[in-house]
Amino acid sequence: MTNQNLYIDLHVLQTVPSSNINRDDTGAPKTALYGGVNRARVSSQSWKRAIRSEFKQDNVSIGTRTKEAAKLLTDKLLSESVDEKTAMEKVAEIFKDAGIKLNKENETGALLLVSPGQVEKLARYAINNEELDKKEIKKILKSDNSIDLALFGRMVADNPELNVEGSAQVAHAISTHEVVPEFDYFTALDDLRPKDVTGAAMLGAVEFTSSTLYRYADLNVRELMHNLGEADAIQGTAAFIKASYFQCLQESKIRLQTKHYQIMSWLQFERIRQ
Structure with missing residues (x-):
């Protein structure tokens, strides 16, 4: 293996119809002001959590x-x-x-x-x-x-000697266009309420957006080898790409609509040697 660093860059366009897959402290879909307009945003932490969960589903040993x-x-x-x-x-x-x-x-x-x-x-x-x-x-x-520790690293404030430099960087996903959040007004009926009693037992509103997200991640394969070992790094690279871009989707409030709508319209790999 060469001493040069090998980086794999992943660029993805992914369509996500009506949903609220990543909320802020008020329960609203996260957004970002970019290019002078408000865009949908899914935080990098949210995607990494989804990746770790996907590793579990695939029976990959994680920390x-x-x-x-x-x-x-x-x-x-x-x-x-x-x-x-x-x-x-x-x-x-x-x-x-x-x-x-x-x-x-x-x-x-x-x-x-x-x-x-x-x-x-x-x-x-x-x-x-x-x-x-x-x-x-x-x-x-x-x-x-473990693979998640090798990919995303570890910070130990009490003792920096135990820090692990992550080999993967995951950017916040943002929409390719401006978004205007919408509200889904809903009501719920009580099944045991007498028929002559009208009105909803519960009502509320859920905020949602729909967008085509641009997602980006960078993997330093040599750093992954350092963290995981050469043999496991090969499997780790494949598992990271598979879990992060072909399978996982953050599920916060996604079950209120549906999660079977992942449309990958563009996936590009770039290999850069330095």
């Missing part, structure tokens, strides 16, 4: 992003017949040595993404060693990355 990583490791030790007191002491020591703070509820201050392999290796290391070594713990947490 766990949680504040309860300590409980995850404790449960693993308990499943290996380690007594509860010893397991909790070992886990507390591991997190202390890793430089990751735990609060009174034994949770991390922020979500921590750990791979199944990292949890397995930490548990095995704790079982096989009375004295724990900080360097070895950090080494374990920097190896055996």
Whole structure:
């Protein structure tokens, strides 16, 4: 493999009829002002979440992003017949040595993404060693990355040594045209209400848009190899392209309309060597 970086750029036009697949804090579809007009927008975080969910559907092993990583490791030790007191002491020591703070509820201050392999290796290391070594713990947490960790990276504010540089960049998707949000006014009837009682039991309005989205993502294949290993990087590249552009669609409020309408009108790959 050459030492040069290999980038794969993906450009997609995707038609999404009436829906609200990515909401803001008011429940309205997200938008962006671009080119002097208001356009539909789907955030990069939303797409990445959908990609991770699609990996699960395809039985691709992914990490766990949680504040309860300590409980995850404790449960693993308990499943290996380690007594509860010893397991909790070992886990507390591991997190202390890793430089990751735990609060009174034994949770991390922020979500921590750990791979199944990292949890397995930490548990095995704790079982096989009375004295724990900080360097070895950090080494374990920097190896055996899951595909989502290798693609999207990890930031650990408590200890930047454990940060993982993501190999993929996903842009916010924006519509190719101006959008004007519309409102779907709805009512609902109570099935048990007497026939002589009229009126709706519930009413409301759901905001939605329809658009053709331009989507863009960039994958540094060499960085993925660094994070995942050469053999797994090949499969990881294929899985990323398949999950992110041929299958996944964020599902927030999409079931109010339908999700069987993905129309891919254009997909372009660009390979750039630097």
